[in-house]
Structures are given as C-alpha cells and as structure tokens.
Amino acid sequence: MKREWRMPLTILSIAIFALFIWWAQNHLNAYYIRVLSTAAIYIVAAVAYNLINGVTGQFSLGPNGFMALGGFTVALLVLPVSQKQIVYFLQPLIWPFNSFSLPQSLFIVALLLAGIVAAIGGIIIGFPTLRLKGDYLAIATFGFGEIIFVLANNLISITNGALGIKGIPEYSTLMWTWGWAIFSIIVVSNLAKSSYGRAMKAIREDEIAAEAMGINVFFHKMLAFTVSAFFAGVAGGLLATLITTVSPSLFMFTMTFNLLIIIVLGGLGSITGSAITAVLFAFLQELLRTVEAPIQLGPIHLPGVAGMRMVVFSLLLILAMLFYRRGLFGRKELSWDLILSIFERKGEGVGTTWKKEKMKLS
C-alpha cells in the first residue's frame, strides 16, 4: 500500500468509529453502554500494561496498585462536598479534599491528575525495583499492589477504608472512555515505534547487549514504567466514575490478573493485539455469566458457582500457553499493511525492509 494512504485511512476509520460511539451513547441501553465502557477502560489499562510487560519485557505485577491510585484520586476530586460528608462517617475526610470538588467541566483535570499521581507512584516504586530483573521485579511490584491495598484499607480519613467511596458522579461516558482508549493506543504504539521503543525492545531481547549498545537501560525501563503507570491511573479514574464507587477490593490482584490474561492472549508486545483482546475479554466476561448461573441438566441441578468465569479464562490461558503461545497477534501489530497482506497473500507486508527503515529515518 502506498504510504500516504495510511494516515487518511486511519483518521477515516477513527472518525467512523467516533460516529458509532456517539450513536451508541444515545441509542443503546445502559447495559450495553456499560459493557462498551468497560471494554474501553480495559483497553487503556491493558495497552499501558503491555508497554512495560510486552514491549520492554519487564514482568511487572503492579498495575492494580496504579489503577487504585488513579481511582481514589479521581473519587476524592469529583465527589461532591455534600456527598463527602455523608460517606465519611467513620472519620472525617482530611483537608483539603473535604472542602472542594471539581465540577464536571474539569473532569479532564481530575483524570490527568489521577494519571500524574499514578505516574509519581510509578517513579517512586521504579527507583528501587527496576534494578531488579525477572522474577524479582514481579515479586516486588506484586508487593507494591498489596501495599496500596493495605494502605487503602487503613487510611480511613482518605479512602474511607474497606467501606469505600460511594456516590461518585457518573462522568465516564462512552466518549470519555473510548477517547482515552484511542488516545492510549496512539501514544503507546507511537512510543513503541520511536527510537525509545526500539531501545525498550532491545532491553526485552537482551539487557546486557542493550547496555553494551549504549542504551541507558534504567532510563528506558523507567520511561516505560512511568507512562504505563500514568495510563493505568487514568484507567482507574475512568473506572471509578463509571461504576460510581471505589473500594480497596475493586483494585485487588484480580485486576492485574485480568490484564495479564488480556495482554498474554493478545500477544505480548502487540499493542493492537491487547486492544482487541481487551474488547473480547469485556464481552466474554458478560457472556460467560451463564456459566455462573444455576444449571438444570435433566434431573441434575447444578447450583451456580460464583467465579466460574475466571476458571474459564484460566483454562483459555492454559490452552493458549499450550497451543498458541504467542497469543492472537504475537508481536505483530494490526496495520493496513497486515490487513492487505491477508488479502494479497504476499506474506512479507509486515517485515521491515531496508528501504522502509531508510524512509523512517530520513
């Protein structure tokens, strides 16, 4: 395909999609809107998570902690003052959060602050843990998620403890969630394509070789970790204003586990793969509610088992590991070239050729 066609085609398809989202917001019922919004939030979180796990190859288990930071930040910023007085009956909310709340017009500010708080959390956590490799990093970031969980349960004057915060205004419309989803895909995939991204991929491939090539390994890991934390924080904020309540249990390790399923099934390192699997995951989660319902098989009555969905997802993960280890997309990206190469059966549409590389640089 001609190079100059790609950009207009991408813009055109985003515009068509935006029209669909606008139509969906106005014509679909609340249930479908909720599922679509959840899908978009999963996209933001999964795409960000894939940057650190898939592109940079650093096995982090901490996105639930970053989402919690973002979720609570947005909740504290947008919850109306009157509602704050009702919710915090155990211990009053600390100053300055008890004296103000951002109006709907400043929702974007709340979301950006959620991302920034999470990113700062990422930097603080990254400094000690990103010197660790492989399993050690996984354990340390897992610990971070647990620390946030315990803090959220016990800092009652900020988070209202295990009771959580209720009555958050429902600001997350489809435009917000899908807007952020598309924005995160654009930012992360451009980052992965840039020279920073090349350095991140080199670190994933071989850290010592990357260091010997003159790549500042710590800086690039930190960059990936911080950007990833930022978007995870935004995703947490969107989630808080979608389901109108946050509590520590919302951001337990299950959240990270869901995201891990998404990025592994989508293909570690494939941004578009994560995005597509995130949507599939959100819809499957709803469809699979049937397996949790009581089932009447002739004379046998099977009581519903809560959590059966996760069993199905875990089985899917095991099957993928056995038979389809690279996930849906492997490390490829869904691009116009890839779509065309399926039709044309050329088979080399995705490979980087010298000419392409030359064009990219000049």
Next chain:
Amino acid sequence: MLKLENLHVYYGGIHALKGITMDVPDGKIVTLIGANGAGKSTTLRAIAGLTRAQKGSIKLMNEDITGKPAHIVTQKGVAMAPEGRRIFPNLTVLENLMMGAYPRTDKEEIFSDLDWVFSLFPRLKERQRQKGGTLSGGEQQMLAVGRALMSRPKLLALDEPSLGLAPVLVNEVFDVLRQIHEEGCTILLIEQNAKAALKLADYGYVLETGRITMSGPGRELLENEKVKKAYLGE
C-alpha cells in the same frame, strides 16, 4: 587510546582482577589471552562499564572513564561485542545492526556504514530480513561484530569472537578483523584461541588468575616457551 592502571575488581569476596595494567595504543590490535576464569571477560566488562572496578583507573584517550555507566562509555567510542554474541534473537539482522548505531545522530552516514558492514559480511546482507536468532553460530558472530562496528567505534572490544566456531569460520572472522584494523580501527581482542589471536595482534598480554604475567609483541609471545607450553599446546 586505552590505558588501564592497577585495575582491581571484586565479585563479592572474590578478587577477580588483582591489579591489571595494560595499554592499547592507537591503531593497534592488542590481545589479552588466558585460561578460563583468568579474568579476561571481567577486564572487558570493567572497560565497558558493565562491571564496577573497585580500585585503579581506566583512561580512554586521556579521559578518565572509571566507573562510568555502559551507555556513556559507548557514546565515548568504545563498542563491545560481548561474550556469547548476545545478538537480539527476535529482531531482524537489519534491526540488530541498526541497534548498534543507536547512540549516533549522523543519520546520513549510518547508511554508508551499513553498506560498509555489508561489504565486510556479505552473508549479513543476504539475510538482512531474517531474525537474528535463526542465523547459524558463525553468522551470529559476524552479526555481533557488525553490530559493534555500526557505532563507528574508536575502540572495538571483542570477547572471544572464535568461541564455538568451526576453524574455517574462525579464519573468516579473523580475516575481517584484520580488514577492519587496516581501515584504522583500534581493536582489543580477548581470546582463548591464543594462536590465532597472537598471530593477528601487534601486542599481547597473558592473564593468569587476575594478574598479567607476561606481555610482548604478538610474534614474540608466539615463540615464548612458556606460552607455547601453556596456551599453544606445543
């Protein structure tokens, strides 16, 4: 070009380098030979900034680079082909080579250097779209050397380029090293294959359990009785 002065490296309690002093003059090939565990790779890692030297100094063109992190050392003109090749297995040959040029900003000249590396290793040009991990051992070694050259280094440091290669391929790699040297690149070569290394080198150092025990022009060391006995198997 490069001067090591009384360099000490410890791994925890193990004293790996016990005061190395050596000199790599401008435009020469210098080789460091020794048995397994003598500290050859440690010396190279210390120069490249991958391992910290606890005592002593490393000077590159009269500038002290002791304790500088690896990415700074690379920017100052030291390129390293690390032990065990360490190419990027899931990147294509071309992408591997382009990673070598990562610290450079002179985009135009990168492509003339790419042509140069392809002329040194025609095999890499044929396989430029193949993934690095699918190359044979010899080709991977060529890729590792080619990738190091892509940074257009002042000093090329190679850790055992002959490791695991068939004798024919060893000759091929060493021929290219000679060619690179003739084009003005200073080379520090770490080798277990003492014979091939000393034949090629202008000057050689013999390393034994963290100390330099002998040094001299390559040809002289080849004739030395002790070296013959210990490293050349004669």
